Amino acid sequence: MTYVLGLDFGGTKLAAGIVDTSTGRVVQSLRAATPAGGAETGWAAMRALADQLISQSEHSIGAVGVSFGGPVEADGRTVRLSMHIPGWEGMPLAERCEQAFGVPCVIANDADAAGLAEYRFGAGQGFRHMLYLTVSTGIGGGVIINGALHRGEHAWAGEVGHTILKPDGPACACGGNGCLESLASGLSIAREARANIPPSLKERDPATITARDVAEAAAAGDVVAQQIWGSAMEWLGVGISSASNLLNPGVIVIGGGLTNAGEQLFGPVRRVMAYRALSKQVELRPAALGDVIGIMGGAALCM
Ligand SMILES: [Zn+2]
Numbered sequence: 001m002t003y004v005l006g007l008d009f010g011g012t013k014l015a016a017g018i019v020d021t022s023t024g025r026v027v028q029s030l031r032a033a034t035p036a037g038g039a040e041t042g043w044a045a046m047r048a049l050a051d052q053l054i055s056q057s058e059h060s061i062g063a064v065g066v067s068f069g070g071p072v073e074a075d076g077r078t079v080r081l082s083m084h085i086p087g088w089e090g091m092p093l094a095e096r097c098e099q100a101f102g103v104p105c106v107i108a109n110d111a112d113a114a115g116l117a118e119y120r121f122g123a124g125q126g127f128r129h130m131l132y133l134t135v136s137t138g139i140g141g142g143v144i145i146n147g148a149l150h151r152g153e154h155a156w157a158g159e160v161g162h163t164i165l166k167p168d169g170p171a172c173a174c175g176g177n178g179c180l181e182s183l184a185s186g187l188s189i190a191r192e193a194r195a196n197i198p199p200s201l202k203e204r205d206p207a208t209i210t211a212r213d214v215a216e217a218a219a220a221g222d223v224v225a226q227q228i229w230g231s232a233m234e235w236l237g238v239g240i241s242s243a244s245n246l247l248n249p250g251v252i253v254i255g256g257g258l259t260n261a262g263e264q265l266f267g268p269v270r271r272v273m274a275y276r277a278l279s280k281q282v283e284l285r286p287a288a289l290g291d292v293i294g295i296m297g298g299a300a301l302c303m
Helices: 039-056 093-101 110-121 180-184 186-195 211-219 223-247 257-261 263-276 290-302
Strands: 003-009 013-020 025-033 064-068 105-109 130-135 139-145 251-255 283-286
Touching: 003 039, 003 290, 013 039, 013 290, 025 039, 025 290, 039 093, 064 093, 064 110, 064 290, 093 105, 105 110, 105 290, 110 130, 110 139, 110 251, 110 290, 130 223, 130 257, 139 180, 139 223, 180 186, 180 223, 186 211, 186 223, 211 223, 211 257, 211 263, 223 251, 223 263, 251 263, 257 263, 263 283
Parallel strands: 003 064, 064 105, 130 251, 251 283
Antiparallel strands: 003 013, 013 025, 130 139
């Protein structure tokens, strides 16, 4: 089974790709915006995308793997729900794919799939144990133990973003308070900056201020932006150090939009880890797979 189909169901985009698992390369791919409407509309759009891709391809596929933007049941076959799109609750997505494409299918949530992709094809290659984090609007995670994805008994493992660091802290999307995601995600940084606007962003409509703006303002010397960004990075370092102490991975791979800030993110996290993480050997690396990570995640699940 050299060629597999990787499908990426995101909140804003859909992607389908044929991946050569012997080289870890996407040989062909197609993308589309996630259509408005519910789960059935999204499924129909993905089916059309994949059918088009398969009809254009000279390779026959041996399996299909799906990276889904929401929680998936521990069976690796059924969607639990989508946080953003109605109608996905309980959808037997693997069965749908098997009927549509005539090959076996496995599905996982996007952070788990991305972690496995980085482990097999990207920055985590060569290690036995790996922790993957995506730091973006939210914070997701995936855990690899002895080379295999660790989903947990009820598929809640690896939720580093919902590690509780400050029980009386800000409200979190999960319904709790003070999770890492509520203290260090893109949304939380934007929320802080809208509540306490950095002087260099005073001319801006507060509703449009993003974490990226805060990072840029901080880099340009805005002291308020530096405090907001610095506090978030301190919490990120604390959360990652705690996860490192729990799992002792050989490598921690960080992806997601906030890593575009480069050393502005990795520098403070490394400094916090130097005194908070028990292991001093753990490596911290940026994710390597870029925007094909969802497709590669699907492919990695097939292997
Ligand atoms: Zn939470």
